[in-house]
Amino acid sequence: MAQSFHITSSIMGNSPLKPSNCCSGLAARLATATPVESAPDEAKCAERSERKKVIVVGAGISGLRAASILHSHGCEVVVLEARDRIGGRILTSRTENRVRDIGAAWMHETSQNSLVELVPRLSIPYYYDDGAPLYFTRDGRAGSQFKAKKVADEFADYCTWYYQTHPDAEDRTVDEFAKEFVLQHKLITDDERCWAPQAVREVELWIGTSTDQASSRHLSYFITERNLYMKGGYDRIVDWTAASLTKDPAIIRLGHHVQRVEWKEDGKELAGVHYTDAAGNAALIEGDAVVMTVPLGVYHHNLISFNPPLPSDIQEGISKFSYGALGKIFFEFTDVFWSKDNDQFIFYPSPTDEFEHSSASSVHSNASMSSMGEKDNILNYATVTINLWIMTGSKELCVQIAEPLTQRIEAMKDSEEIYRFFEPLFKLLRIEPYKALPKLVSVETTHWTQDPLAGYGTYSADKVGDNPLLFMEALENHKNSRLQFAGEHCTRIANGCVHGAFKTGETAAENLLRTFGIPYQASDVVSLK
Numbered sequence: 314m315a316q317s318f319h320i321t322s323s324i325m326g327n328s329p330l331k332p333s334n335c336c337s338g339l340a341a342r343l344a345t346a347t348p349v350e351s352a353p354d355e356a357k358c359a360e361r362s363e364r365k366k367v368i369v370v371g372a373g374i375s376g377l378r379a380a381s382i383l384h385s386h387g388c389e390v391v392v393l394e395a396r397d398r399i400g401g402r403i404l405t406s407r408t409e410n411r412v413r414d415i416g417a418a419w420m421h422e423t424s425q426n427s428l429v430e431l432v433p434r435l436s437i438p439y440y441y442d443d444g445a446p447l448y449f450t451r452d453g454r455a456g457s458q459f460k461a462k463k464v465a466d467e468f469a470d471y472c473t474w475y476y477q478t479h480p481d482a483e484d485r486t487v488d489e490f491a492k493e494f495v496l497q498h499k500l501i502t503d504d505e506r507c508w509a510p511q512a513v514r515e516v517e518l519w520i521g522t523s524t525d526q527a528s529s530r531h532l533s534y535f536i537t538e539r540n541l542y543m544k545g546g547y548d549r550i551v552d553w554t555a556a557s558l559t560k561d562p563a564i565i566r567l568g569h570h571v572q573r574v575e576w577k578e579d580g581k582e583l584a585g586v587h588y589t590d591a592a593g594n595a596a597l598i599e600g601d602a603v604v605m606t607v608p609l610g611v612y613h614h615n616l617i618s619f620n621p622p623l624p625s626d627i628q629e630g631i632s633k634f635s636y637g638a639l640g641k642i643f644f645e646f647t648d649v650f651w652s653k654d655n656d657q658f659i660f661y662p663s664p665t666d667e668f669e670h671s672s673a674s675s676v677h678s679n680a681s682m683s684s685m686g687e688k689d690n691i692l693n694y695a696t697v698t699i700n701l702w703i704m705t706g707s708k709e710l711c712v713q714i715a716e717p718l719t720q721r722i723e724a725m726k727d728s729e730e731i732y733r734f735f736e737p738l739f740k741l742l743r744i745e746p747y748k749a750l751p752k753l754v755s756v757e758t759t760h761w762t763q764d765p766l767a768g769y770g771t772y773s774a775d776k777v778g779d780n781p782l783l784f785m786e787a788l789e790n791h792k793n794s795r796l797q798f799a800g801e802h803c804t805r806i807a808n809g810c811v812h813g814a815f816k817t818g819e820t821a822a823e824n825l826l827r828t829f830g831i832p833y834q835a836s837d838v839v840s841l842k
């Protein structure tokens with residue numbers, strides 16, 4: 314799979330290509346130094362009108378799905394992928410002893426997730442890691458009478474209701490709104506009032522951004538769903554999606570970094586995609602249509618340009634939709650020192666001084682600890698720690714963090730420094746607190762926030778003031794365009810998730826097939842229809 318295909322490679326069955334002067338007015342406008350892959354003569358023009366060619370930018374799950382559907386409907390498909398692998402934000406690292414997902418690891422919304430169907434079909438080992446978690450504060454394990462989490466759930470319900478019944482109400486940060494909610498709540502205890510906004514922060518580890526940035530209006534609070542951990546590796550889903558494409562090595566072209574897209578709404582002229590290949594050579598490939606599947610953050614950073622510029626509604630939609638950053642840090646130890654009975658350990662940082670005083674709480678000791686300004690202590694952040702021992706038998710914990718901490722940890726180079734930062738959390742998770750922590754074997758952090766191909770983040774997030782529906786409306790306005798968009802950010806259903814991204818690939822392909830006049834026929838177990 315990890316091969317790189319060059320524009321002049323013999324596997325394409327073509328000799329090195331030169332700019333077309335036949336079907337493409339576009340090619341004539343482009344720099345003659347750039348090699349062009351297009352239909353160079355009349356015969357090919359006739360052929361082209363029968364067989365549509367689509368360039369898919371990005372070989373993540375959405376790009377692969379779009380490409381496989383177009384391919385199965387007789388289109389010529391080329392997938393340009395800048396990395397030396399497929400899968401994008403699905404990245405499974407495998408060693409002899411373990412499987413580790415650095416990107417997506419769970420199938421969410423299992424009752425509505427069509428990809429779940431593939432788990433038994435492909436015999437992928439799995440685990441529903443949604444057994445009762447343990448909750449921790451700085452004082453240790455919270456007992457079963459710790460109701461802050463229930464108040465947080467109540468706040469999430471209130472939030473949904475509030476914006477449904479007050480559609481014109483101003484958007485506010487989740488943090489601010491949660492604090493107001495508990496202050497006005499007459500039926501909760503002072504401790505619950507103090508701790509509930511901290512418990513709300515658990516959502517940070519879902520949405521990948523801090524509650525002081527997240528939008529209340531668009532709060533995605535999907536903590537109650539079932540989640541299936543892909544113990545056998547998420548790459549199995551990627552490989553299944555790509556199976557029909559990898560049979561022909563000319564389709565997926567790794568190491569092909571796209572810089573610019575030339576397109577025409579009317580489709581009379583070919584679209585052109587400029588890229589550099591793995592050897593650094595600049596080239597152009599033309600097609601009847603383009604499917605863009607790069608992450609939202611790639612557009613935010615203007616890493617790809619469009620000529621003409623993208624329609625204004627698409628541009629506005631992109632600008633009113635944010636991108637977050639979930640981080641994962643894998644710690645392997647010589648021994649298991651944490652509870653073997655629980656799937657996850659959820660830590661809530663102590664309430665802030667300011668909030669504690671205003672709510673006259675009884676949790677003085679906790680609050681004073683966080684007010685010490687210990688920025689270098691993980692216990693000032695909400696975390697969800699995954700018990701990988703229970704799932705895979707490895708003596709590992711995976712700590713999940715959200716931005717802005719993610720950026721900071723992912724920038725750290727020294728494992729020792731990273732470990733020191735997280736050590737207070739591990740001390741808290743010990744089932745035998747009098748014993749020293751066992752030896753650390755290895756540390757691995759994610760690096761998505763440093764990765765331009767991931768758009769310097771992990772997935773889209775609704776921040777205060779965002780209006781993600783604008784982008785959805787814009788996509789709908791342009792559903793007949795030869796320039797289609799797919800990816801996790803192109804849906805409100807399962808937004809940010811693998812299955813959401815997968816379906817957007819289907820939708821983009823379906824849109825193009827309709828434009829080409831090719832009837833869409835769903836043919837596999839996970840199709841839309």
Ligand SMILES: Cc1cc2nc3c(=O)[nH]c(=O)nc-3n(C[C@H](O)[C@H](O)[C@H](O)COP(=O)(O)OP(=O)(O)OC[C@H]3O[C@@H](n4cnc5c(N)ncnc54)[C@H](O)[C@@H]3O)c2cc1C
Nearest residue numbers: 371373374375395401402417418419571800801809810811
């Ligand atoms: C840390 C992390 C944890 C996650 N956890 C979960 C989870 O548990 N469950 C879940 O459902 N989802 C999860 N997600 C989200 C999920 O991984 C994504 O929603 C999904 O994989 C996105 O697929 P995509 O096709 O939209 O984008 P990508 O997978 O990002 O595909 C886009 C492709 O475009 C390529 N590209 C970018 N720029 C260029 C360029 N200029 N030229 C050519 N190619 C380019 C990229 O290399 C990439 O391969 C997680 C993501 C991360 C990062």
